[in-house]
Amino acid sequence: xxxxxxxxxxxxxxxxxxxxxxxxxxxxxxxxxxxxxxxxxxxxxxxxxxxxxxxxxxxxxxxxxxxxxxxxxxxxxxxxxxxxxxxxxxxxxxxxxxxxxxxxxxxxxxxxxxxxxxxxxxxxxxxxxxxxxxxxxxxxxxxxxxxxxxxxxxxxxxxxxxxxxxxxxxxxxxxxxxxxxxxxxxxxxxxxxxxxxxxxxxxxxxxxxxxxxxxxxxxxxxxxxxxxxxxxxxxxxxxxxxxxxxxxxxxxxxxxxxxxxxxxxxxxxxxxxxxxxxxxxxxxxxxxxxxxxxxxxxxxxxxxxxxxxxxxxxxxxxxxxxxxxxxxxxxxxxxxxxxxxxxxxxxxxxxxxxxxxxxxxxxxxxxxxxxxxxxxxxxxxxxxxxxxxxxxx
Numbered sequence: 001x002x003x004x005x006x007x008x009x010x011x012x013x014x015x016x017x018x019x020x021x022x023x024x025x026x027x028x029x030x031x032x033x034x035x036x037x038x039x040x041x042x043x044x045x046x047x048x049x050x051x052x053x054x055x056x057x058x059x060x061x062x063x064x065x066x067x068x069x070x071x072x073x074x075x076x077x078x079x080x081x082x083x084x085x086x087x088x089x090x091x092x093x094x095x096x097x098x099x100x101x102x103x104x105x106x107x108x109x110x111x112x113x114x115x116x117x118x119x120x121x122x123x124x125x126x127x128x129x130x131x132x133x134x135x136x137x138x139x140x141x142x143x144x145x146x147x148x149x150x151x152x153x154x155x156x157x158x159x160x161x162x163x164x165x166x167x168x169x170x171x172x173x174x175x176x177x178x179x180x181x182x183x184x185x186x187x188x189x190x191x192x193x194x195x196x197x198x199x200x201x202x203x204x205x206x207x208x209x210x211x212x213x214x215x216x217x218x219x220x221x222x223x224x225x226x227x228x229x230x231x232x233x234x235x236x237x238x239x240x241x242x243x244x245x246x247x248x249x250x251x252x253x254x255x256x257x258x259x260x261x262x263x264x265x266x267x268x269x270x271x272x273x274x275x276x277x278x279x280x281x282x283x284x285x286x287x288x289x290x291x292x293x294x295x296x297x298x299x300x301x302x303x304x305x306x307x308x309x310x311x312x313x314x315x316x317x318x319x320x321x322x323x324x325x326x327x328x329x330x331x332x333x334x335x336x337x338x339x340x341x342x343x344x345x346x347x348x349x350x351x352x353x354x355x356x357x358x359x360x361x362x363x364x365x366x367x368x369x370x371x372x373x374x375x376x377x378x379x380x381x382x383x384x385x386x387x388x389x390x391x392x393x
Contacts, residue, residue, distance in 0.1 A: 019129040026122035027079035027093050033115040034072030034100045041065030041107050056108050068103045071096060082133060090126065090133040097123050146214075146221035153214040157181030157207040167200035168193055185211020246292060249273050251312040253298035253328040254319030255282040258344045258365065262316055263291070274307045299327035301335060309336050317359070318344035326350075326357040333358030 042065040075096050081089025101119035104112040139147075161168060162177035170193035171177050180193045184207050195201045250266060252259060255277035263286070266273045274292040277283055286293040296303035298317075309315070315332050317325045325343050332341055343359040345351045354362045 019125055020132045023122060023125040023129045024079060024082045026118055026125060027075065027082055027097075030097065030100055030115065030118050030122055031072050031075030031079050033118065034075055034103070035069050036072075037104060037107060037109065037112045037115050038065050038067070038069030038072055040111060041068060041109070056106050060106055061108055064103045064106045068100070068107065071099055071103060075100065081137075085133050085135040086137050087133050087135060088137045090130060094123070094126055097126070140221075143221045146218045150214045150218040153185060153207070153210045154178070154181055157185060157211065160203055160207075164200050164203060167195060167197040169196055170194070181207060181211070184208055186215060187212060246272060246274055246308055247311040248313045249308070249311065251276070251304070251307055251309055251315045251332075253277075253304075253315065253317045253332065254324060255279050255286075256318065256320035258318040258320065258346075259316075262318060267291075276303050276307050299324065299331050301331055304331060304335055309339070312336065312339055315339055315341045316343075317341065320346065322346050322350040322354065326354055329354060329357040329359050 041061065075093070078089050078092035078096060082093055083089075097119045101116050104115035104119065158174065158178045158181045161171055161180050162174055165171040165177065168180070171180055176193070182188075183190055184204060187208070195204045250271055250273040252262060252266075252273055252275045255263075255275060256279075259275075259277075263273075263275065267289075274294070275283075275286055276294045276296060276298040277286075278295065278297050280295055283293045283295040292307075294303045294307050298304070298319075309332065315336065317328050317332070319325055319328070322345055325345070329341055329343055332339070340361070341359045342361045342363070343354050345354055345362050345364045348364040351362045351364060
Protein backbone atom coordinates (compact mmCIF):
# COMPACT_ATOMS: atom_id res chain seq x y z
CA UNK A 1 0.00 0.00 0.00
CA UNK A 2 2.82 2.38 0.88
CA UNK A 3 4.52 1.62 -2.44
CA UNK A 4 1.29 2.36 -4.32
CA UNK A 5 0.90 5.69 -2.50
CA UNK A 6 4.44 6.67 -3.42
CA UNK A 7 3.83 5.78 -7.07
CA UNK A 8 0.72 7.96 -7.11
CA UNK A 9 2.94 11.01 -6.73
CA UNK A 10 4.88 10.09 -9.87
CA UNK A 11 3.72 11.23 -13.33
CA UNK A 12 2.06 8.66 -15.55
CA UNK A 13 5.05 8.57 -17.90
CA UNK A 14 7.71 8.41 -15.17
CA UNK A 15 9.39 5.39 -16.78
CA UNK A 16 9.85 7.35 -20.01
CA UNK A 17 11.14 10.36 -18.09
CA UNK A 18 13.71 8.25 -16.22
CA UNK A 19 14.87 6.58 -19.42
CA UNK A 20 15.19 9.94 -21.15
CA UNK A 21 17.17 11.55 -18.35
CA UNK A 22 19.48 8.55 -18.12
CA UNK A 23 20.10 8.73 -21.87
CA UNK A 24 20.94 12.45 -21.71
CA UNK A 25 23.16 11.98 -18.64
CA UNK A 26 25.06 9.09 -20.22
CA UNK A 27 25.56 11.09 -23.41
CA UNK A 28 27.07 13.98 -21.43
CA UNK A 29 29.33 11.61 -19.48
CA UNK A 30 30.52 9.97 -22.71
CA UNK A 31 31.24 13.41 -24.17
CA UNK A 32 33.34 14.43 -21.17
CA UNK A 33 35.17 11.10 -21.05
CA UNK A 34 35.90 11.27 -24.78
CA UNK A 35 37.51 14.70 -24.39
CA UNK A 36 39.38 13.61 -21.23
CA UNK A 37 40.80 10.39 -22.70
CA UNK A 38 41.63 12.16 -25.96
CA UNK A 39 43.66 14.79 -24.13
CA UNK A 40 45.48 12.09 -22.13
CA UNK A 41 46.25 10.22 -25.35
CA UNK A 42 47.69 13.38 -26.91
CA UNK A 43 49.70 14.56 -23.90
CA UNK A 44 51.19 11.24 -22.77
CA UNK A 45 53.34 8.61 -24.44
CA UNK A 46 51.61 5.69 -26.11
CA UNK A 47 51.20 2.55 -24.00
CA UNK A 48 50.28 -1.06 -24.63
CA UNK A 49 47.43 -1.97 -22.28
CA UNK A 50 44.20 -3.87 -22.65
CA UNK A 51 43.06 -6.59 -25.08
CA UNK A 52 44.32 -4.79 -28.20
CA UNK A 53 47.82 -4.19 -26.86
CA UNK A 54 50.41 -4.81 -29.55
CA UNK A 55 47.77 -4.96 -32.28
CA UNK A 56 46.91 -1.31 -32.81
CA UNK A 57 49.69 0.59 -34.65
CA UNK A 58 51.30 3.57 -32.90
CA UNK A 59 50.11 5.94 -35.64
CA UNK A 60 46.52 4.88 -35.04
CA UNK A 61 46.84 5.38 -31.27
CA UNK A 62 48.17 8.90 -31.82
CA UNK A 63 45.41 9.71 -34.31
CA UNK A 64 42.53 8.54 -32.09
CA UNK A 65 43.72 10.94 -29.42
CA UNK A 66 42.96 13.93 -31.62
CA UNK A 67 39.81 12.43 -33.10
CA UNK A 68 38.62 11.36 -29.64
CA UNK A 69 38.83 14.91 -28.32
CA UNK A 70 37.06 16.22 -31.42
CA UNK A 71 34.33 13.58 -31.13
CA UNK A 72 33.90 14.50 -27.48
CA UNK A 73 33.16 18.12 -28.35
CA UNK A 74 30.70 16.95 -31.00
CA UNK A 75 29.08 14.72 -28.38
CA UNK A 76 28.64 17.74 -26.10
CA UNK A 77 26.67 19.45 -28.85
CA UNK A 78 24.53 16.38 -29.54
CA UNK A 79 23.88 15.87 -25.81
CA UNK A 80 22.69 19.46 -25.48
CA UNK A 81 20.42 18.88 -28.47
CA UNK A 82 19.12 15.77 -26.70
CA UNK A 83 18.39 17.83 -23.61
CA UNK A 84 16.20 20.09 -25.76
CA UNK A 85 14.35 17.04 -27.12
CA UNK A 86 15.57 17.51 -30.71
CA UNK A 87 15.35 14.53 -33.04
CA UNK A 88 18.54 15.59 -34.83
CA UNK A 89 20.34 15.32 -31.48
CA UNK A 90 19.06 11.76 -31.11
CA UNK A 91 20.40 10.74 -34.52
CA UNK A 92 23.74 12.49 -33.93
CA UNK A 93 24.19 10.84 -30.54
CA UNK A 94 23.27 7.41 -31.90
CA UNK A 95 25.87 7.88 -34.65
CA UNK A 96 28.62 9.16 -32.34
CA UNK A 97 28.29 6.59 -29.53
CA UNK A 98 29.76 3.67 -31.56
CA UNK A 99 32.53 6.04 -32.72
CA UNK A 100 33.49 6.94 -29.14
CA UNK A 101 33.46 3.24 -28.17
CA UNK A 102 35.75 2.29 -31.07
CA UNK A 103 38.08 5.20 -30.35
CA UNK A 104 38.27 4.14 -26.71
CA UNK A 105 39.32 0.64 -27.75
CA UNK A 106 41.93 1.94 -30.20
CA UNK A 107 43.48 4.19 -27.54
CA UNK A 108 44.70 0.98 -25.84
CA UNK A 109 44.57 2.44 -22.31
CA UNK A 110 42.91 1.21 -19.16
CA UNK A 111 41.67 4.74 -18.55
CA UNK A 112 39.58 4.45 -21.73
CA UNK A 113 37.62 1.41 -20.48
CA UNK A 114 34.90 3.57 -18.78
CA UNK A 115 34.46 5.43 -22.07
CA UNK A 116 33.86 2.19 -23.95
CA UNK A 117 31.51 0.83 -21.27
CA UNK A 118 29.38 3.98 -21.02
CA UNK A 119 29.21 4.35 -24.81
CA UNK A 120 27.83 0.83 -25.13
CA UNK A 121 25.52 1.26 -22.13
CA UNK A 122 24.02 4.50 -23.47
CA UNK A 123 22.86 2.95 -26.76
CA UNK A 124 19.93 0.85 -25.40
CA UNK A 125 18.71 3.77 -23.24
CA UNK A 126 18.85 6.01 -26.29
CA UNK A 127 16.90 3.52 -28.40
CA UNK A 128 14.30 3.01 -25.65
CA UNK A 129 13.65 6.76 -25.38
CA UNK A 130 13.50 7.49 -29.11
CA UNK A 131 9.91 8.75 -29.04
CA UNK A 132 10.76 11.37 -26.41
CA UNK A 133 13.03 13.24 -28.83
CA UNK A 134 10.52 14.40 -31.42
CA UNK A 135 11.18 18.14 -31.73
CA UNK A 136 12.32 19.39 -35.11
CA UNK A 137 15.29 21.69 -35.52
CA UNK A 138 13.84 24.85 -37.02
CA UNK A 139 16.28 27.15 -38.80
CA UNK A 140 15.43 30.47 -40.38
CA UNK A 141 16.40 31.34 -43.95
CA UNK A 142 19.09 33.65 -42.57
CA UNK A 143 20.59 30.87 -40.45
CA UNK A 144 20.63 28.44 -43.36
CA UNK A 145 22.23 31.04 -45.62
CA UNK A 146 24.85 31.88 -42.95
CA UNK A 147 25.76 28.23 -42.51
CA UNK A 148 25.96 27.69 -46.26
CA UNK A 149 28.19 30.76 -46.61
CA UNK A 150 30.56 29.49 -43.92
CA UNK A 151 30.82 26.05 -45.53
CA UNK A 152 31.17 27.60 -48.99
CA UNK A 153 34.07 29.84 -47.97
CA UNK A 154 35.90 26.91 -46.36
CA UNK A 155 35.41 24.85 -49.52
CA UNK A 156 36.55 27.77 -51.68
CA UNK A 157 39.71 28.23 -49.63
CA UNK A 158 40.50 24.54 -49.39
CA UNK A 159 40.16 23.61 -53.05
CA UNK A 160 41.55 26.94 -54.23
CA UNK A 161 44.72 26.71 -52.15
CA UNK A 162 45.16 23.06 -53.10
CA UNK A 163 44.91 24.00 -56.77
CA UNK A 164 47.55 26.72 -56.19
CA UNK A 165 49.66 24.51 -53.90
CA UNK A 166 52.76 25.10 -56.04
CA UNK A 167 52.47 28.80 -55.16
CA UNK A 168 52.39 28.11 -51.39
CA UNK A 169 55.10 27.01 -49.04
CA UNK A 170 53.78 24.04 -47.07
CA UNK A 171 50.63 22.89 -48.88
CA UNK A 172 50.98 19.34 -50.21
CA UNK A 173 47.67 17.67 -49.37
CA UNK A 174 43.99 18.58 -49.04
CA UNK A 175 44.41 18.45 -45.25
CA UNK A 176 47.17 21.06 -45.52
CA UNK A 177 44.87 23.19 -47.69
CA UNK A 178 41.99 22.92 -45.23
CA UNK A 179 44.32 23.75 -42.33
CA UNK A 180 45.59 26.82 -44.17
CA UNK A 181 42.04 27.95 -44.97
CA UNK A 182 40.82 27.47 -41.41
CA UNK A 183 43.64 29.40 -39.71
CA UNK A 184 43.51 32.12 -42.38
CA UNK A 185 39.75 32.70 -42.39
CA UNK A 186 39.65 32.66 -38.58
CA UNK A 187 42.51 35.24 -38.53
CA UNK A 188 44.75 32.96 -36.41
CA UNK A 189 47.48 32.81 -39.05
CA UNK A 190 50.35 30.81 -37.54
CA UNK A 191 52.61 31.78 -40.45
CA UNK A 192 53.81 28.24 -41.14
CA UNK A 193 52.19 28.32 -44.60
CA UNK A 194 52.72 31.37 -46.74
CA UNK A 195 52.01 32.50 -50.32
CA UNK A 196 55.00 32.64 -52.64
CA UNK A 197 53.53 34.34 -55.71
CA UNK A 198 51.40 37.40 -56.38
CA UNK A 199 48.51 35.17 -57.44
CA UNK A 200 48.71 33.27 -54.15
CA UNK A 201 48.85 36.55 -52.19
CA UNK A 202 45.69 37.82 -53.87
CA UNK A 203 43.96 34.49 -53.22
CA UNK A 204 44.97 34.60 -49.54
CA UNK A 205 43.58 38.12 -49.21
CA UNK A 206 40.24 36.94 -50.61
CA UNK A 207 40.15 34.06 -48.13
CA UNK A 208 40.80 36.47 -45.25
CA UNK A 209 38.04 38.87 -46.29
CA UNK A 210 35.46 36.19 -47.09
CA UNK A 211 36.42 34.09 -44.07
CA UNK A 212 36.08 36.89 -41.54
CA UNK A 213 32.76 37.93 -43.06
CA UNK A 214 31.37 34.39 -43.08
CA UNK A 215 32.48 33.70 -39.49
CA UNK A 216 30.94 36.96 -38.30
CA UNK A 217 27.65 36.34 -40.09
CA UNK A 218 27.50 32.72 -38.92
CA UNK A 219 28.12 33.61 -35.27
CA UNK A 220 25.52 36.37 -35.40
CA UNK A 221 22.88 34.25 -37.15
CA UNK A 222 23.48 30.84 -35.58
CA UNK A 223 24.78 31.58 -32.09
CA UNK A 224 23.26 35.03 -31.53
CA UNK A 225 19.61 33.93 -31.19
CA UNK A 226 20.56 31.19 -28.71
CA UNK A 227 22.51 33.66 -26.58
CA UNK A 228 19.68 36.19 -26.75
CA UNK A 229 17.12 33.56 -25.75
CA UNK A 230 19.28 32.43 -22.81
CA UNK A 231 19.80 36.00 -21.59
CA UNK A 232 16.10 36.75 -22.03
CA UNK A 233 15.17 33.65 -20.08
CA UNK A 234 17.58 34.59 -17.28
CA UNK A 235 16.30 38.16 -17.11
CA UNK A 236 12.69 37.05 -17.41
CA UNK A 237 11.76 38.98 -20.55
CA UNK A 238 10.58 37.93 -23.98
CA UNK A 239 13.00 38.20 -26.87
CA UNK A 240 12.57 41.04 -29.35
CA UNK A 241 11.63 38.55 -32.07
CA UNK A 242 8.84 37.15 -29.92
CA UNK A 243 7.52 40.62 -29.13
CA UNK A 244 7.51 41.59 -32.80
CA UNK A 245 5.55 38.50 -33.80
CA UNK A 246 2.97 38.42 -31.02
CA UNK A 247 -0.29 40.22 -31.77
CA UNK A 248 -4.02 39.59 -31.39
CA UNK A 249 -3.06 37.28 -28.58
CA UNK A 250 -4.56 36.29 -25.25
CA UNK A 251 -2.63 37.81 -22.36
CA UNK A 252 -2.63 35.67 -19.21
CA UNK A 253 -1.80 37.56 -16.02
CA UNK A 254 -0.46 35.49 -13.14
CA UNK A 255 0.11 31.77 -12.84
CA UNK A 256 -1.45 29.41 -10.31
CA UNK A 257 -3.64 26.34 -10.02
CA UNK A 258 -6.46 28.10 -11.84
CA UNK A 259 -4.12 29.25 -14.60
CA UNK A 260 -2.67 25.87 -15.54
CA UNK A 261 -5.88 24.63 -17.27
CA UNK A 262 -6.10 27.98 -19.08
CA UNK A 263 -2.59 27.57 -20.50
CA UNK A 264 -3.31 23.95 -21.46
CA UNK A 265 -6.53 24.96 -23.23
CA UNK A 266 -4.84 27.80 -25.13
CA UNK A 267 -1.98 25.52 -26.17
CA UNK A 268 -4.38 22.85 -27.40
CA UNK A 269 -6.50 25.34 -29.33
CA UNK A 270 -3.46 26.83 -31.04
CA UNK A 271 -4.25 30.37 -29.87
CA UNK A 272 -1.41 32.85 -29.63
CA UNK A 273 -0.87 33.85 -26.01
CA UNK A 274 1.68 35.17 -23.53
CA UNK A 275 1.99 34.91 -19.76
CA UNK A 276 3.09 37.51 -17.22
CA UNK A 277 3.99 36.01 -13.85
CA UNK A 278 6.38 36.59 -10.98
CA UNK A 279 6.66 32.85 -10.32
CA UNK A 280 10.18 32.03 -11.57
CA UNK A 281 9.65 28.26 -11.50
CA UNK A 282 6.48 28.54 -13.56
CA UNK A 283 8.24 30.92 -15.95
CA UNK A 284 11.10 28.47 -16.43
CA UNK A 285 8.67 25.67 -17.23
CA UNK A 286 6.78 27.87 -19.69
CA UNK A 287 10.00 28.96 -21.40
CA UNK A 288 11.07 25.33 -21.83
CA UNK A 289 7.73 24.73 -23.56
CA UNK A 290 8.30 27.74 -25.84
CA UNK A 291 5.57 29.87 -24.28
CA UNK A 292 6.33 33.62 -24.35
CA UNK A 293 6.64 34.71 -20.74
CA UNK A 294 7.61 37.83 -18.82
CA UNK A 295 8.86 37.27 -15.29
CA UNK A 296 7.50 40.27 -13.40
CA UNK A 297 4.63 41.44 -11.26
CA UNK A 298 1.48 41.29 -13.46
CA UNK A 299 0.15 44.39 -11.72
CA UNK A 300 3.04 46.55 -12.98
CA UNK A 301 2.67 48.55 -16.17
CA UNK A 302 6.08 47.95 -17.76
CA UNK A 303 5.85 44.14 -18.12
CA UNK A 304 2.32 44.41 -19.53
CA UNK A 305 3.54 46.91 -22.10
CA UNK A 306 6.40 44.57 -23.04
CA UNK A 307 3.86 41.80 -23.53
CA UNK A 308 2.06 44.07 -26.02
CA UNK A 309 -1.14 44.50 -24.03
CA UNK A 310 -2.33 47.04 -26.62
CA UNK A 311 -2.46 44.28 -29.24
CA UNK A 312 -4.12 41.67 -27.02
CA UNK A 313 -7.54 40.42 -28.07
CA UNK A 314 -8.42 39.35 -24.52
CA UNK A 315 -6.95 39.36 -21.02
CA UNK A 316 -7.32 36.50 -18.56
CA UNK A 317 -6.55 37.03 -14.87
CA UNK A 318 -6.54 33.96 -12.65
CA UNK A 319 -3.98 33.67 -9.88
CA UNK A 320 -4.50 32.04 -6.49
CA UNK A 321 -5.24 35.35 -4.72
CA UNK A 322 -8.19 37.60 -5.45
CA UNK A 323 -6.32 40.65 -4.11
CA UNK A 324 -3.55 40.12 -6.66
CA UNK A 325 -6.18 39.63 -9.34
CA UNK A 326 -7.76 42.97 -8.47
CA UNK A 327 -4.45 44.85 -8.76
CA UNK A 328 -3.66 43.17 -12.09
CA UNK A 329 -7.15 44.03 -13.40
CA UNK A 330 -6.78 47.67 -12.39
CA UNK A 331 -3.47 48.00 -14.25
CA UNK A 332 -4.71 46.11 -17.31
CA UNK A 333 -7.90 48.16 -17.52
CA UNK A 334 -5.89 51.38 -17.37
CA UNK A 335 -3.56 50.27 -20.18
CA UNK A 336 -6.22 48.57 -22.34
CA UNK A 337 -9.60 50.21 -21.65
CA UNK A 338 -11.40 48.49 -24.54
CA UNK A 339 -9.94 44.97 -24.22
CA UNK A 340 -12.21 42.30 -22.66
CA UNK A 341 -10.94 41.17 -19.24
CA UNK A 342 -12.05 37.86 -17.75
CA UNK A 343 -11.12 36.93 -14.20
CA UNK A 344 -11.60 33.98 -11.88
CA UNK A 345 -12.60 34.56 -8.27
CA UNK A 346 -11.26 32.17 -5.66
CA UNK A 347 -13.93 33.33 -3.19
CA UNK A 348 -17.42 34.01 -4.53
CA UNK A 349 -17.76 37.00 -2.17
CA UNK A 350 -15.07 38.82 -4.16
CA UNK A 351 -16.91 38.69 -7.50
CA UNK A 352 -18.39 42.22 -7.13
CA UNK A 353 -14.99 43.60 -6.09
CA UNK A 354 -13.26 42.21 -9.17
CA UNK A 355 -16.03 43.59 -11.36
CA UNK A 356 -15.59 47.03 -9.81
CA UNK A 357 -11.85 46.74 -10.44
CA UNK A 358 -12.59 46.55 -14.16
CA UNK A 359 -13.22 42.92 -15.11
CA UNK A 360 -15.91 42.42 -17.74
CA UNK A 361 -16.61 38.87 -16.63
CA UNK A 362 -15.83 37.20 -13.31
CA UNK A 363 -16.22 33.44 -12.96
CA UNK A 364 -16.17 31.58 -9.66
CA UNK A 365 -14.89 28.03 -10.19
CA UNK A 366 -16.63 26.93 -6.99
CA UNK A 367 -20.01 28.28 -8.11
CA UNK A 368 -19.57 26.97 -11.64
CA UNK A 369 -18.52 23.55 -10.37
CA UNK A 370 -21.49 23.31 -8.05
CA UNK A 371 -23.88 24.33 -10.84
CA UNK A 372 -22.47 21.74 -13.25
CA UNK A 373 -22.54 18.97 -10.66
CA UNK A 374 -26.20 19.61 -9.83
CA UNK A 375 -27.22 19.85 -13.50
CA UNK A 376 -25.34 16.67 -14.27
CA UNK A 377 -26.97 14.85 -11.36
CA UNK A 378 -30.37 15.91 -12.69
CA UNK A 379 -29.48 14.58 -16.13
CA UNK A 380 -29.48 17.92 -17.94
CA UNK A 381 -27.46 18.85 -21.02
CA UNK A 382 -24.31 19.85 -19.12
CA UNK A 383 -23.46 16.18 -18.52
CA UNK A 384 -21.46 16.10 -21.75
CA UNK A 385 -19.36 19.01 -20.52
CA UNK A 386 -18.81 17.24 -17.20
CA UNK A 387 -17.62 14.11 -19.04
CA UNK A 388 -15.19 16.19 -21.08
CA UNK A 389 -13.71 17.85 -17.98
CA UNK A 390 -13.38 14.52 -16.16
CA UNK A 391 -11.75 12.87 -19.18
CA UNK A 392 -9.19 15.71 -19.47
CA UNK A 393 -8.32 15.40 -15.81
